[in-house]
Amino acid sequence: METMIGKVTHFYRKVGVAAIVLEDHLERGDRIHIHGHSEDFYQTVTSMEMEHVPVAEADSGQDIGVRVEQRVHPGDVVYREL
Secondary structure, three states: OEEEEEEEEEEEOOOOEEEEEEOOOEEOOOEEEEEOOOOEEEEEOOOEEEOOEEOOEEOOOOEEEEEOOOOOOOOOEEEEEO
8 A cells, every 4th residue: 555745846867866845754764656657666765865964754845855766757756655
């Protein structure tokens, strides 16, 4: 089972980081599913930053950067596995 937790707003290709605006809580170690027009993959959150500072968790309304294993696009939906 999954719950939607946010959307990708930007992808920084050189560093492999997705900017995500959260609509729910996310913690390092959570397993996420990113789904979009050409993306559909699962991964564990291993690196998360807010304003270039590493964080262990973030809440609804916050804009975070998450290192991703594949290319993503603005508008892709991010889900957390429950």
